[in-house]
Amino acid sequence: MAGSGGLGGGAGGGHGAGAGPGAVLRAPRTPLLLAALVLGVYCLCALPGRCPPAARVPAPAPAPAEPPRASLTPGALVLPVASGPGRRRFPQALIVGVKKGGTRALLEFLRLHPDVRALGSEPHFFDRWYERGLAWYRSLMPRTLDGQITMEKTPSYFVTREAPRRIHGMSPDMKLIVVVRNPVTRAISDYAQTLSKTPGLPSFRALAFRHGLGPVDTAWSAVRIGLYAQHLDNWLRYFPLSHFLFVSGERLVSDPAGEVGRVQDFLGLKRVVTDKHFYFNATKGFPCLKKAQGSSHPRCLGKSKGRPHPRVPEALVQRLRDFYRPFNHKFYQMTGQDFGWD
Numbered sequence: 538m539a540g541s542g543g544l545g546g547g548a549g550g551g552h553g554a555g556a557g558p559g560a561v562l563r564a565p566r567t568p569l570l571l572a573a574l575v576l577g578v579y580c581l582c583a584l585p586g587r588c589p590p591a592a593r594v595p596a597p598a599p600a601p602a603e604p605p606r607a608s609l610t611p612g613a614l615v616l617p618v619a620s621g622p623g624r625r626r627f628p629q630a631l632i633v634g635v636k637k638g639g640t641r642a643l644l645e646f647l648r649l650h651p652d653v654r655a656l657g658s659e660p661h662f663f664d665r666w667y668e669r670g671l672a673w674y675r676s677l678m679p680r681t682l683d684g685q686i687t688m689e690k691t692p693s694y695f696v697t698r699e700a701p702r703r704i705h706g707m708s709p710d711m712k713l714i715v716v717v718r719n720p721v722t723r724a725i726s727d728y729a730q731t732l733s734k735t736p737g738l739p740s741f742r743a744l745a746f747r748h749g750l751g752p753v754d755t756a757w758s759a760v761r762i763g764l765y766a767q768h769l770d771n772w773l774r775y776f777p778l779s780h781f782l783f784v785s786g787e788r789l790v791s792d793p794a795g796e797v798g799r800v801q802d803f804l805g806l807k808r809v810v811t812d813k814h815f816y817f818n819a820t821k822g823f824p825c826l827k828k829a830q831g832s833s834h835p836r837c838l839g840k841s842k843g844r845p846h847p848r849v850p851e852a853l854v855q856r857l858r859d860f861y862r863p864f865n866h867k868f869y870q871m872t873g874q875d876f877g878w879d
Contacts, residue, residue, distance in 0.1 A: 628711070630687075631712070632644060634696065634717075635718070638717055642789060647797065652809075654678075656689040661693065662677075664697040715783050723763055724745065745759070765865075766864050783872050865878050
C-alpha cells in the first residue's frame, strides 16, 4: 500500500513539479505551433491550384442597348423624333417623289390629320443610308397609336433604281404617293433652287442642252427626273399600279382640298382635311394653312417655297416641251391620268 501510495505520491509529485519552473519553459510552445500551422496553410494555399476557388460574384447584367439613332453615326442626319405614347412602326405609306413637285406641301397638309404621324425631315434611308439597317430606320419614326398611319417623304426615292426593291423587301403592301408636275416647270424650279445655293452656277441653257445648243442633256438630274415614265417602269417591276396614287402638283396649288381629299381616300382615312383649312397666298402663289387654334398667324411653307424662277427664253422652253411630250404621253397611258401638260 505504501508502494502504491509512493507511486501515487510520485505521480502527484511529478504533476506538482510540472507546475513549477519546468512548466514556465514549455508554455510558449503552443502559440508558436499554432502560428506555424496557420503560416503553413497560408503558404500551401498561395500555390497555384492549391487553394479552394473563391465564390464568384455574378457580374451585373448589361443595360439594354439604346436603339440606333441618326445622331450616333458621324455624318448622319439629325432628325426630330416625336416622343409620347404609342410605339415606333415602319411606315405604311411613303411619299416617294418627285423633287420640286409639291411633296413638302402635301406632307404638311396631311399632318393636319389626327390619324397621320409623319417624319418632318427626309430620312433618305432607301437611297443613302440603307446599310444602317431597318432597326435604325424604324428608330427615326414618330410614335403612333393603333389606327394611326406612319409616313415619311423622300422625293429622291422615285429616281433611285434600288429603292423599289428595297421598299418591297420591307413591305410589299406599301402605299406609294408620287406628286408629279409639268417636267419643264419642274426642271426650271429645280434649277432655281440650286442657283440659290450656288450663285456661280452655269446658265440653264448650258446645263439643259449639250454644249448649250445641242440636244437635251438627260445626264443633268434636273432633266432626268422629269422622265416619269422611265422611272415608273422600274417601280412597276415590284409594285402593282394599285399601290400608287399620282398627285398633280398643279392641282395641289389650284385645289389643295380636292387633291388632299384623294390622298385621304387612298390612305383609308376619313376626310378631315378640307377646304376650310386652306387659303390662297397671292404673294407666294400657293395655298397656305389657315391659322391654327391658339395662334394669331396662318402657316405657310418656308421661304424656300415659292421662290421666283429665273427667266428662260421661250424658245428653250418650247424645245423642252417637245422633248418631254412622248414621255408625258406614255406616263398618261401608264397611270390612266392625263395631267394636261401638253
